[in-house]
Amino acid sequence: MVAVITAAMMQTGIDHMIATWLEREEYSHALLIPVISAYLLWQRRGELARLEFNGSWGGVALVVFGALLQIAGVLATVDVVQQYGLLLAIYGLVVALIGVRSAMNLWAPLLLLALMVPLPEFLLQNFSAQLQLISSQIGVWFIRLFDISVFVEGNVIDLGGYKLQVAEACDGLRYLFPLMTMGFIMAYMFKVEMWKRWLLFVSSIPVTILMNSFRIGTIGVMVEHWGHKMAEGFLHDFQGWAVFMTSAGVLLLEMMLLARIGKNRRPWREVFGLDEAEPIDSSAPPVHRAAPASFIVSTVIVSAFAAGVMLAPERAEAIPKRESFFAFPNQVESWTGKRSAMEQIFLDQLKLDDYIISDYMRGGREAVNFYVAWYDSQRAGSSAHSPRSCLPGGGWRMTEFDEVEVAGVQVAGKPLRANRVQIELGSRKQLVYYWFQQRGRVITNEYLVKWYLFLDSLTRQRTDGALVRLVTPLAIGEPVQNGDRRLVEFAGQVAPRLERYIPD
Numbered sequence: 001m002v003a004v005i006t007a008a009m010m011q012t013g014i015d016h017m018i019a020t021w022l023e024r025e026e027y028s029h030a031l032l033i034p035v036i037s038a039y040l041l042w043q044r045r046g047e048l049a050r051l052e053f054n055g056s057w058g059g060v061a062l063v064v065f066g067a068l069l070q071i072a073g074v075l076a077t078v079d080v081v082q083q084y085g086l087l088l089a090i091y092g093l094v095v096a097l098i099g100v101r102s103a104m105n106l107w108a109p110l111l112l113l114a115l116m117v118p119l120p121e122f123l124l125q126n127f128s129a130q131l132q133l134i135s136s137q138i139g140v141w142f143i144r145l146f147d148i149s150v151f152v153e154g155n156v157i158d159l160g161g162y163k164l165q166v167a168e169a170c171d172g173l174r175y176l177f178p179l180m181t182m183g184f185i186m187a188y189m190f191k192v193e194m195w196k197r198w199l200l201f202v203s204s205i206p207v208t209i210l211m212n213s214f215r216i217g218t219i220g221v222m223v224e225h226w227g228h229k230m231a232e233g234f235l236h237d238f239q240g241w242a243v244f245m246t247s248a249g250v251l252l253l254e255m256m257l258l259a260r261i262g263k264n265r266r267p268w269r270e271v272f273g274l275d276e277a278e279p280i281d282s283s284a285p286p287v288h289r290a291a292p293a294s295f296i297v298s299t300v301i302v303s304a305f306a307a308g309v310m311l312a313p314e315r316a317e318a319i320p321k322r323e324s325f326f327a328f329p330n331q332v333e334s335w336t337g338k339r340s341a342m343e344q345i346f347l348d349q350l351k352l353d354d355y356i357i358s359d360y361m362r363g364g365r366e367a368v369n370f371y372v373a374w375y376d377s378q379r380a381g382s383s384a385h386s387p388r389s390c391l392p393g394g395g396w397r398m399t400e401f402d403e404v405e406v407a408g409v410q411v412a413g414k415p416l417r418a419n420r421v422q423i424e425l426g427s428r429k430q431l432v433y434y435w436f437q438q439r440g441r442v443i444t445n446e447y448l449v450k451w452y453l454f455l456d457s458l459t460r461q462r463t464d465g466a467l468v469r470l471v472t473p474l475a476i477g478e479p480v481q482n483g484d485r486r487l488v489e490f491a492g493q494v495a496p497r498l499e500r501y502i503p504d
Contacts (some may be wrong), residue, residue, distance in 0.1 A: 013073060013082025020118045029178040033116040036185065040109040051102055055292025059096025059103075062088050063298040067305040078379065078454055083117045089302065096298040097291070108188040115181050120450070125385060131176075135213045142217025148224050157216070159224055175244050176208045183251055191271045196258045200251065207250050215243045318461045319376045320503040325356035328501060333493045335360040337370065350385060351375075354501075360490065368490045369471040374502065377463050378453055384467035386446045387421065387434050396423040396430070403444050404484075406433070409492045412440045412504055416495060419444045422480060429474040431483035433491065438465025440504035466502045 021030045041048070069085030072078075091110060095103045103110070119127075140152045143159075150159055183204035187197040219239065259268040330337040337358040342350075354374040361367050373384055388401075400422035409416040421432040436443040439456050443449050449465075457463045470490060472483050 013070065013079055013086055016079040017083050017116070017118065021116075024118070025174045026124075026177050027116075027118050029181055030116040030118075033112060033181065037109040037112045040112070040188070041106065044106070047105075051098055053097055053289045053292050053295070054099035054102065055097060055294040056095050056099045057294050058100060059092045059094070060294050060298050060301070062092025062095060063301050064092075066090075066092055067301060070305065071308070072454075072458060078457060080118065080120045081454070087114060087117060093295070093298055093302070096294040108184075112181075112184060112188075115177070115184065121383060125383075129390065131209065131212075134209060135216055138210065138213030139216030139220060142214060143220040143224075146221050146224075148221065150220065157220055159220060174240070175212060175247060176205065179204045179208050179244065179247050179251070182248060186251060186255060186272075189272055190255055190258075192259060192264070193262065196261075200255055200258065203254060204247075204251060207247050207254075211243050211247045211250070215239055316461070317377055317379065317457075317463065319464060320462070322374075322503050323500045325354050325372065325374070325501055328356050328358075329497070330358070332360065332490075332497065335362050335368070335490060335493065337361075352384075353377075366486055367473060368486060369469075370490075370494065371469045371471075372466055372498070372501070374466045375464060378465060379457065379463050383453070384436060384449070384465065386467075387432060387469055388419075388446065396425050398422070399424050404433075406488055406491050409488070409495050411437060411442045411495055411498075414442065416442055416491065417444055418491070420484075427476065429480075430471055431474060431480060431487060432469065432471050433487045434467065434469040436465060437468050437498065437502050464503075466498075468498070468502075 018031075021027050066085045066088030069088065070082050073081030073083075073085055090113065091103075094106070094110065118124075136152055136157060140150055140157055143150045143157070148159070150157060180201070183201045187201040190197050190200060255272060256268045259266060259271050330339070337360040339356070339358045342355070342357060350373060352373045353376045355372060357369070357371045359367060359369050375384060378384070388398075398421055400420070402420050403417060404420045406416040406418055416435070418433040418435045421434070423430050423432060436446075436449050438449065438452065439460070439462055441452060443452065453463050453465075470487050472486050472490075474480060474483050
C-alpha cells in the first residue's frame with residue numbers, strides 16, 4: 001500500500017525516468033535494475049522474516065527531504081530532482097521501518113537503485129564530450145601501431161580517404177553505465193575484502209574507456225584496409241556488442257586475479273556467487289510485528305504529499321514573445337554579415353529553437369563569427385551547449401581561459417561580462433568571447449546557469465535563454481590585443497540589438 005502511495009506521489013518523475021530508459025541506449029539496462037534489486041532482497045527473505053521493526057526517526061527526515069525535492073521538481077518541472085526525491089523517499093521509508101543498522105545490512109539492493117536514475121543532461125553532455133576526446137586520442141595511438149598515417153582533430157579521425165567521427169554513438173557511455181551496473185552486482189557477489197570489491201566496481205570505468213578506444217582503433221584499421229563499410233551497419237553494431245562482452249570478461253579476469261591476492265587466497269569460484277536463499281520455515285508460528293511510530297508518520301507524510309501532488313494544478317511554462325533571428329540585420333554599423341546554416345545532424349544534437357550563425361566582415365580584413373542559439377525551453381534535456389565542451393571536439397586546444405568585463409557594453413542595465421578563450425589548432429589561433437544571456441541575466445558560469453534554470457522554473461515558470469558566442473581569427477603574428485579590440489567593438493554594436501531576440 002505504501003509503495004502504491006509513493007508511486008502516486010512520484011508518478012511524473014517515474015514516467016519520465018521510464019521514458020528515458022526506453023529512449024536512451026545508455027540507460028536501456030535500467031529497466032532490469034528494480035527487478036534485480038527486488039531479487040537480491042528476495043534472496044534474503046529468511047533474514048527479513050525475522051527482522052525487528054526498530055524504526056528510526058532519521059528515516060522520517062529522509063522522507064520529508066525526498067518529498068520536498070519532489071514538490072520542488074514538480075513545480076520546476078525538473079525531472080531529475082523528482083527522481084532523486086523518489087530515491088530518498090524509498091530510503092527514508094526503509095530506515096523508518098527497520099532502523100539504520102538493519103538498513104545498512106541491505107546496502108547493496110538499496111544502493112543499486114541509485115544506478116537507475118539518469119544523470120542530468122548537462123552532465124551527460126560534458127561526460128560524452130570528454131569521453132569522445134579521450135577515446136579518439138587512444139584510438140589514434142592504436143591505429144598508428146599498424147603504421148597507418150592518421151590525423152586527429154578533436155573527435156574526428158582523418159584516415160585520408162575517410163573521416164571517422166567519434167560521436168555520441170561511440171563515446172563509451174552506452175557501455176559505461178551498463179558495465180558499472182554489472183560491476184556493482186559482481187562486486188556484491190564477490191565475497192572478499194571490501195577494498196577488492198570497490199576496486200572491481202571502480203575499475204569498470206577505465207575498462208570501458210580502454211575497450212571503447214580499442215574498438216575505435218580497430219574500426220580505423222579495418223577502414224584503412226577494407227573500406228568505409230567497416231564503420232557502418234551491422235558490423236559497427238556487432239563490434240559494440242563484442243566490446244561490451246569483452247569488457248565484462250575483463251572484469252571477470254580481474255576478479256580471478258584479486259581472489260589470489262592477499263592473505264585469504266582462494267579460488268574465485270569459492271568467493272563468487274549468490275548465497276543460497278534461506279527458506280522460510282512454514283511450520284514456525286507467525287510473528288506479529290507492530291509498525292513503529294516513525295514508519296506510520298512517514299506513511300502519513302508520503303500520503304499527504306501524494307494528495308497534494310495529484311490535486312495541484314498543472315503548471316504551464318511561460319514562453320516570452322520575441323522576434324526570430326531571421327530578421328536580424330546583416331548590416332551592423334560598419335560590419336557586413338554573411339549567413340550560413342548548420343547541417344541537420346548538428347541541429348538534431350543541439351535541439352535549439354532558433355539560431356543565427358553569420359560571418360561579419362569590416363574593411364575586408366577584420367572578421368567576427370557571430371553565433372546565437374536560442375531555446376524556448378530548457379527543461380526536457382534541451383539546453384545551450386557550452387563552448388568549453390564543444391570547442392575541443394573540433395580539435396581546438398584552449399591555451400587561455402578567463403573572464404573579462406567588456407568595456408563600455410551593458411546588457412539588461414549591467415556591465416557585460418564574458419568568458420574569454422584563446423584557442424589554437426596547429427598554426428591557427430582564434431579568440432572567443434561567450435556568455436549565457438538568459439531571462440534578464442548574463443551568466444558566465446555553466447553550473448550557475450543550471451541553478452538559475454531551476455530557480456526561474458520554480459518562481460517564474462520560464463527556462464528560455466540563449467548562448468551568445470563571438471569568434472575572431474588572429475593572423476600569424478597578430479597581437480592578441482587586436483582580437484580583444486575587435487570583439488569588444490563588435491559586442492558593443494551587436495549587444496543592444498539582441499534585446500528584441502533575447503527577451504528579459
